Amino acid sequence: MVTAQPTSTEQWQRLASEIFVPLRVSGDASQPRIRVDYESVSDVAYSRVRSTSGEVVRAEELIDSADSGIALFSLQLRGIGRVTQRGRATVARPASGVLYLADAPYRLDFPGDSDILVVKAPVSALGLSAGRLRDAVAAPLRGDGTLGLLARILGSSLAGRGLLPSPAETARVSVELLREVFTGQVGAPVRARARSHAAVRAEARDRIRSRIADAELRVGTLAEAAGVSERTIHAAFAEVGSSPAAEIRRARLDLSRSLLETTRMPVVEIALACGFTDPTSFTRAFRRQWQHSPAAHRALARDSRP
Missing domain, CATH: 1.10.10.60 (Homeodomain-like)
Incomplete structure (x- = not known):
């Protein structure tokens, strides 16, 4: 994990263009307060950006075929963000996310202090056609708990206490959860895939952390939270040589x-x-x-x- 704290708009523009795609950045302050924590695994990257007010623009002249197949998803933790692309605009508020694609100009406006998580991934990894993804651009996304789980998976990884053991697995599960959210958002006729064992383990560990003081915490509680059977919970942890009981005991x-x-x-x-x-x-x-x-x-x- 890399942490950067650019001290000028120029530094922030260079950093943002390196982490995401080529961008123009402006801000109200000559010395903006910005902190970026980020991980990059192959063609997927995830980051947390805490910043003062500002504007991020993907201008037409910055678009290149080399990065036109990239999707970006921002999940708002604090503050608000306004996203404009393809003639549509939305306001992302805490606990909601928004998609934008690198193959067309877009604008992100942050009128005040903001805290967001950003996932950058290939369009092809999200399991939907570019046309269907365009239907979800610049629209607020909520995922019936899926986005909350995604936020906790990414946040815990970037804080050094990940629900998953490696950045690679965190990246893989994050894309899986985004695919689940997008499929529901655009009403795709394909049947959503069952969650992988890695995603089940992450959700179980998240529930263990949140219910650690509950002496009655059992496998059934974890299975109910993940929406799977107890057998699936056992199988998910057996895959990594563990068990639900061992995970609970270790966390305690x-x-x-x-x-x-x-x-x-x-x-x-x-x-x-x-x-x-x-x-x-x-x-x-x-x-x-x-x-x-x-x-x-x-x-x-x-x-x-x-």
């Missing part, structure tokens, strides 16, 4: 270790916050995993600080 123990190292919470409170029913079972599980007790781990972490 990883969180407990972090809380021991970074807070002064009593051990009993940490146990409950991590989904253990009592301190004894927590201490036993922690000792099996780390070969010492929670109290000893906290002492070691404290002694190792400079």
Whole structure:
């Protein structure tokens, strides 16, 4: 993952043109506040852009056949973005996304501070014809929870604590979820493909993180969240040599270790916050995993600080 913080509009224009496609960038401030975190895997890239107000333009003279087969999708996290392409315009608000294609001019306007995730992928990877994708250009997209999952997958990867183990798998699943959203948006007559095991694992891990304090968290809960059978959940984790129970236990123990190292919470409170029913079972599980007790781990972490 690469992080960049351009300090001028000129630097931001060069960076944006390198990460996405050739662009013109303008802003209200001579020294804009911008941070870009991005990953690139083969012909797919994903990034998070936090910026002050500004305008991004894909002008006619910047369009080249080498990048005309590229699709870009912005998912708004904070602020609003106005997107114009092919005579259509829309306002993207938090939790909504918008598609634009590199084969035609477009304009992105951000009237205030903005925080967005952007996926860049080949049009051919999205599973729909260019004509059908054009039907979805400059229209607000919402995906019945799919966009929320996409945001968490991308955000966690760019924050260094990914729901998926590698940028390559993150890129692959992100394109898969976008294909699912676009298929529903344009009403394509093709039947949506079942989610891959990688996507199922990502959604299960996301649910585990959000329900970590729930001592009753079970395989059935994960299956219901992902919209699949319990058998599919087991198969998805077996594919990587794990199991739902092992994933839940690992997440609880990883969180407990972090809380021991970074807070002064009593051990009993940490146990409950991590989904253990009592301190004894927590201490036993922690000792099996780390070969010492929670109290000893906290002492070691404290002694190792400079």
